Amino acid sequence: MKRLHRLTAILVKLQSKKVVQAAELANKFEVSLRTIYRDMQALTDAGVPIGAEAGTGYYLVDGYSLPPVMFTEKEANALLTASKIIKTNNDQSLINEYQEAIDKVIAVLKSTQKEKLKILEERVFTYNTIVARTSTSLSVIQQAITDFRVLEIQYTKASGEYSKRLIEPLGVYFTNNTWIMIAHCRLRKDYREFRTDRILNLIETQELFSPKHFSLEDYYKKRAEECNFSTFPKEKYY
Structure with missing residues (x-):
């Protein structure tokens, strides 16, 4: 993974969790702890307010928000496929909430990605067993x-x-x-x-x-x- 992609992925990870340990990042990206330390310093130098606690990990300072997350085609495809699986469960509230999330994902995609996703949606099928009762809770x-x-x-x-x-x-x-x-x-x-x-x-x-x-x-x-x-x-x- 190129360093720019890794730095972006680290930012996403920091935004998704309250505290992230350096060892966790090193294992995820298959790099050394020293590399993670350098990456954190690079993000700090770029103006990202990252806090650190010895023995705990790194975190984003409250109030800082990242730009809208962009998805790769493979990530968008995985989310679309998951939505097809979600629709086979028996709880309508989960189906509705997940569809709203997917709509937000599609909204930030490029036009070419949206076109490809539409093709994939028509060509992915999951069998939905009819259930006697459904839930909405x-x-x-x-x-x-x-x-x-x-x-x-x-x-x-x-x-x-x-x-x-x-x-x-x-x-x-x-x-x-x-x-x-x-x-x-x-x-x-x-x-x-x-x-x-x-x-x-x-x-x-x-x-x-x-x-x-x-x-x-x-x-x-x-x-x-x-x-x-x-x-x-x-x-x-x-």
């Missing part, structure tokens, strides 16, 4: 996970039983064409899993819950031990 759930916001849901269990409960959303995963939300249920006072396509109504409350240390890997490792599974545990939604 994934975007709200994802936002609630990062905002630590309590949600109120009206939910139908597999038995057909209806319930209303307050939950603290912690994570989501996709399996068998269905999105599953992991949450701490205040009704049951324990972790529970909820199929998003069984959520009849979802309300964002004004209440915030205290951030919890939660790891999907640890969660499923514990479930595997409880259920004596040697592989990924079966679904445990309600």
